[in-house]
Amino acid sequence: MNTTAPTADTPAWWTRAVVYQVYPRSFADSNGDGIGDLGGIRSKLDHLAELGVDVIWLSPIYRSPQADNGYDISDYEDIDPLFGTLAEFDQLLAEVHERGMKLVMDLVVNHTSDEHPWFVESRSSRDNPKRDWYIWRDPLDAHEPNGWTSAFSGPAWHLDTTTGQYYLHLFAAKQPDLNWQNPEVRAAVFAMMNRWLDRGVDGFRMDVINFIAKTEAELVGESVRPSMGAQIHEYLQEMHREVFAGRDAELITVGEMPGVTVEDAALFTGAERKELDMVFQFEHVGLDHSDTGKFDNLPFDLVALKTSLARWQTGLASSGWNSLYFGNHDQPRSVSRFGDDGRYRYESATLLATILHLHRGTPYIYQGDEIGMTNAGFTAIEQYKDIESVNHYSEAITAGADPATVLVQMAFRSRDNARTPVQWTPDPGAGFTSTEPWIEVNGNAAALNVQTDRAAGERSIFDFYRRLIALRHELPVVSLGEFALLEPEHPALYAFTRTHDDDRLLVVGNWSGERLRLPEGLTDDAGTRLIGNYPEWHEAVLEPWEVRVYTRAQGAGV
Known part of the structure; x- marks a missing residue:
């Protein structure tokens, strides 16, 4: 992997990289306690290497009372015994590097645990x-x-x-917010970050990092929610000087930033400003939330999604960089939320992957998405573990809501949907554990698992992801090409082009369960089909959830 300093002629290495997020407690259990751990991650590194990902991002593994599954940290410089030891972490890091991959830690410094x-x-x-x-x-x-x-x-x-x-505490009462206006706080955080980088870590995903800058005038008054303070840019530039300067060409930094605009992101990720490589924005995953909150589910609107993603593609085209995701540990399973997790699970999972990976930016794969894992299907409050979900249920019922209605909302929206154990095999415990897991395994694990998917031949979602990742590695038009949205008002067609020098890609996807006749002339002069999720195709018609990528470049399709 090229990690030379980026210039106009040598783009940063992460422009052609793919990141895979591991939620450690749900990934793989190596010691039989029902909780995923570092040994479990080590045991599955070949799976990730064969998938072709470049970077592994670990959700928090630091010492923690686990009030918010590790996002409440009591010691930034030790590993929680749930997951292992520092020696085991060093072994994991070495084995990741041996396979040519990088490892990114989760940085949670807006708040600590109240036990820190x-x-x-x-x-x-x-x-x-x-x-x-x-x-x-x-x-x-x-x-x-x-x-x-x-x-x-x-x-x-x-x-x-x-x-x-x-x-x-912008989050749980056991997660008090740090005061970043205090230079001693910033110095302590920067020193801790440097020690992880000295240990060999390859960067950080920064949890709600824009929240570290509060608007002072709002701290006492009538405001309902905080807004991002202007000093955020000063803090991030100071972080770069004190932590990343001199070694940033080898690293990757991504800031999770709820509420930021395209204009904000262009500032945060402009290379000359020395702040961040990319940000996680939430606009596209908030389109199906109502004004009353995330658990009030709105119907999916493809036109709104296309409009949102295209605005970010255009807004960061000349300065800045996009991070691309549909799912993570805080979102429902993407195939259940945006696709069809029943009859067309393979087709919709591969469509979602193609649309995402063919945009300009760095794609993020959440564990289990590479086999099309679905929402959990929980029906009782006792099955839920997530603090957000449990608190929401209690608050809603106290306010007089119908319990059955609340459970239906949670079954679609709860963060626990993404946190059920990765389904490795059809065996009891899904190959995740040999004992009772910390949260229930999805009931479809016997049929939907890594072992079964990888044996599915041309209908393997894993293999389809592997081919998509290879395209990003091989074709500059995938990593760097200019994006242009086509048919923006079409309610079921997602179509766009990517152009770089003399190369052009055309992506057409049918985001529906009905056959779709393509607009006349759309695929004229399209070129050769590069990749698609149906073995046979009709140029003028897309089958349910069909996606195709055409290329004018030289080379055989896959």
């Missing part, structure tokens, strides 16, 4: 040296300092009886 030593000191007294490492405020008229709400239900402020002040 920093917070234990901070809450001990108002004059403790670390008091200002977190955000403390006096009550306002005997109530919370402002009207901010937590992402996990309820107020974003918790009254600490030890000192009589509230601390801010």
Whole structure:
């Protein structure tokens, strides 16, 4: 892999890379305790190498009370015993590198656990040296300092009886927000990041990193939700100077940034600004949320999705870079959400993969998507483990909602849909574990699993992903080509071109379960079919969930 410093003639290595996200507790269990671990990840590295991915991103494996499955960190520099030890991590890192892949850690520094030593000191007294490492405020008229709400239900402020002040937690009460205005906090975080990079880690995915900059005027007042403070750019530029400068050509940095606009992202990812390589934006995965919240499901709207993704493609075409994803540990399974997870599971899973991977940006594969894993199908609240889902159910029922209705909403939307164990084999425990897993295995595991999919020949979703990844590695038009959306108002057709020098790709996909006649002339002069998910095809018609990629470049189709 070329990791020389990027220039106009030598694009950054990550422009042709594909990232695979591992949610460790649900990936593979090597010690029989029902929880995925580092040994389990090591045992599946050949699976990832054969898939062809370039980077493995690990969700948090640090020491944690696990109030939010590891996103509440009590020690940034040790591995939680649930997952293994630092020595096992070093072994994993070495084996990843031996296979020519890179490893990225999850960086969670908007907040810590309330059991982190920093917070234990901070809450001990108002004059403790670390008091200002977190955000403390006096009550306002005997109530919370402002009207901010937590992402996990309820107020974003918790009254600490030890000192009589509230601390801010934009997430769970056990996740107090760090005060990034304090230079000591920034220095401590940067030192920790440097130690991980010195250990050999290849970069960071930065959890809600835009939240580290709060607008000071809003911290006491009537505002309902925080907005991103202008100092975010200063913080990220300082992070680059103190952590990444001099070795950033070898690394990858991606910032998860809820609420950012295309214009924001162009600033964050402009190479000359020295902030981030790319951002995760949420616009396209929020289109089916209503104004009342994510659990109020709206019908899927392909035109809205195309419009959103095309705006980001255009907005970051000349400056900046896109990260491409449909699913991750916080989203429902993409084939259940956007496709057909029944009759046309293979076809819709491969269509989704093709549309995503043929856009301009760095694609992210969430574990299990490479075999078309589906939503969990839970029907009882006792099956859910996610703090967001459990809190939502309790709050909704208390407010008078019908329990059956709430469970239907959660069955589609809950984050637990993405967190059921990866289905490796048709055996009991799905090859994930030899004992009872921490969360139930999806009931379809006996038929839907890696072993079965990889034996499916031309209907193997894994093999289709492998071929898509190879195209990105081999063809500059896939990694660098200019994007142009076609037929923007068509309710079922997703069509676009990619152009680079003399090469051109045409992508046409039928995002529906009905046959679709292509607009006249669309595939005239299209060239050779490069890849598609039906073994036979009719030039003028797309079958249900059919996708094709045509090329004018030299070379055989696959």
